[in-house]
Amino acid sequence: MAVRHCLIRTSPGTVWAVLADGTRYADWVVGTSSSRPVRGHWPQKDAAIGYEVRIGPVGLTNETVVRRCEEGTLLELEAKAGWLGTARIAIELRPWGEDCLVIVDEHPLRGAGGLLHNVGTEAMIQLRHRAMLARLSRLCEAEARTGTRDTTDGRSARTSAGAPGGEHA
Template identity: 40%
Template sequence: MVDVKMTVETSPERVFEVLADGWTYAAWVVGASHIRDVDKGWPARGTRIHHRVGSWPVLLDDITKVHVADPPRLLELEARAWPFGTARIRLELRETEPGTTEVLMSEHAIRGPGRVLPEAAQALVLVPRNRESLRRLADLAKGRAAV
């Protein structure tokens, strides 16, 4: 499991609002380039975001599915980008003081080529990518708080 933490100067509810808006997925997830559809009821267990991964002209259509949702504390996803693989991503939100949230993002490969890589090798790619994803998530959440 590769973990990245970030502190966000807003409430867990504001952060979860961004996570609960499936149409913002490509705005904060590094690698997701376009949202094609969001299942009604997102982020209920089993609902999916239908997205594109990559950069033009090399784009792959795939999905991300909710495995566990416990608003505003937890969202666990199964993200596919086949043929590269499938990952389990866990986002835990914890209020550390009023108006401040610690976000812990954990990711590990569960299928595909990434699964056989040692955790240290996965971390070389996932830590910078997930740090940037959390920066984007934080900016979106803080922007919602400012409105």
């Protein structure tokens, strides 16, 4: 089971604001090139976002569904990966003084991914989590510092409290 943690130097509210915006999924999830709402209101239970993974000229689309949400503290997702099956991804936020301790726990749930799961795939998931948490940390800390929404493509947009992607401390 791939469990990784990261201390993000901002409030849990700021981190939650990023997680709660389904359009920002591609900003911090490694391998995802875009994301969009599919159904429901993200991150409420059973809401889904569609995402695209680009491999050269080929784009693969799938979706991630919220299976459990405790606003501000816990988001459990089921990410679909076509013939590979699905994975359970739990993201827990814990206050840590003025900061936020983020704990990510991911493991295969259904399909070929579970059958093929081994030490090698576990190591790959750990590397992916390290990069993903670094991206999430960078986004959240920059947002807290400047009030600017940073994106992986170099664009930035001014945010305000209460707006999607804004700081909700």
